[in-house]
Amino acid sequence: MSVMIDIYETEFRKADLNLLVVFAALMREGSVTRAAAALHLSQGAVSAALGRLRRLFGDELFTRTRTGVEPTPRAVQLARRIEPALSLIQGAVTGRDRFDPATARHTFTLGMSDDLEAALLPRLLAATAGLPGIRIAVRQAHRNTVADLLDQGRIDLGIAAAPAHGPDHRTRDLFGSGYTCLFHPRLLPLATPLSLDDYLAHPHLLISYDGRRGIVDDLLDARGLTRRVIASTTHFAGAALHLATVPALATLPAHAAAVYASALGLTATEPPLPMPRYTVSAIWHATVTDDPAHRWLRHLVGATEPPATEPSVPEPPVPGSPVSGSPVPGAPQDSRP
Numbered sequence: 001m002s003v004m005i006d007i008y009e010t011e012f013r014k015a016d017l018n019l020l021v022v023f024a025a026l027m028r029e030g031s032v033t034r035a036a037a038a039l040h041l042s043q044g045a046v047s048a049a050l051g052r053l054r055r056l057f058g059d060e061l062f063t064r065t066r067t068g069v070e071p072t073p074r075a076v077q078l079a080r081r082i083e084p085a086l087s088l089i090q091g092a093v094t095g096r097d098r099f100d101p102a103t104a105r106h107t108f109t110l111g112m113s114d115d116l117e118a119a120l121l122p123r124l125l126a127a128t129a130g131l132p133g134i135r136i137a138v139r140q141a142h143r144n145t146v147a148d149l150l151d152q153g154r155i156d157l158g159i160a161a162a163p164a165h166g167p168d169h170r171t172r173d174l175f176g177s178g179y180t181c182l183f184h185p186r187l188l189p190l191a192t193p194l195s196l197d198d199y200l201a202h203p204h205l206l207i208s209y210d211g212r213r214g215i216v217d218d219l220l221d222a223r224g225l226t227r228r229v230i231a232s233t234t235h236f237a238g239a240a241l242h243l244a245t246v247p248a249l250a251t252l253p254a255h256a257a258a259v260y261a262s263a264l265g266l267t268a269t270e271p272p273l274p275m276p277r278y279t280v281s282a283i284w285h286a287t288v289t290d291d292p293a294h295r296w297l298r299h300l301v302g303a304t305e306p307p308a309t310e311p312s313v314p315e316p317p318v319p320g321s322p323v324s325g326s327p328v329p330g331a332p333q334d335s336r337p
Contacts (some may be wrong), residue, residue: 120138
């Protein structure tokens with residue numbers, strides 16, 4: 001035993017555990033400036049710590065970008081082990097083996113697209129209104145990016161339709177959703193439910209990352225049909241706002257369409273062609289499955305019922321097991337029509 005202790009002491013002398021705290025902050029914030037603010041340190045102190053981290057691990061760890069710093073592959077690998085280790089050390093030092101949201105001061109960062117943010121964030125804020133120390137932060141993400149953001153420590157929990165993931169992640173189904181068509185009844189006085197003729201006769205707003213095609217175009221193309229798209233945007237909320245002044249149609253995820261229709265006085269109706277339903281899931285890194293704060297967060301998200309969707313699934317008592325990262329048949333790659 002004494003030999004093993006000597007080995008540990010020799011290795012630990014090479015590293016200051018405070019450096020690992022700086023490392024975790026850089027991974028989480030993606031910026032020296034923001035990491036310094038989060039740690040209540042000067043930028044110079046964080047830069048000096050980063051220099052020591054680079055020498056310790058023999059890697060650049062973070063490279064500069066226009067918006068901050070980007071982790072190297074080596075840093076991503078280290079983060080998967082350092083973040084949970086720091087949590088264990090914190091728990092051992094503080095004796096904290098439970099999470100009390102009434103007294104805790106904690107920021108939970110969620111990764112999701114703006115349609116899910118519109119549906120879930122207001123309800124999450126309402127559920128935590130009586131918890132002054134709890135803060136919810138949201139970062140834009142979609143099914144193809146949430147796993148990387150989790151690995152980099154930049155989000156605590158991802159929410160997406162059929163999120164791509166690997167063996168180091170866990171997922172849990174939250175609710176089912178589909179698609180709804182929106183328009184302003186004053187600008188487009190159309191009868192509902194919409195006929196396919198009306199759907200194709202009027203202009204459309206497209207929500208798409210590339211600005212070219214969406215799931216509606218794929219479905220119409222299979223029937224030998226096309227629609228007239230007059231504009232495209234990458235944000236669901238932007239498309240919904242434009243409908244207040246533009247006589248056009250927009251096809252959106254049902255959970256977001258219900259929110260926008262209520263807030264903006266829009267008409268919501270089913271699209272006049274069969275469209276797939278899909279499941280929205282939560283995803284997290286396996287290393288935090290048993291963390292008391294993270295378990296509380298997953299329960300909070302799972303108990304938050306989105307508008308006009310299927311009921312959420314209760315948190316299972318046993319941590320989830322890995323599942324395949326293949327997309328669910330019929331589920332959109334990024335929910336954008």
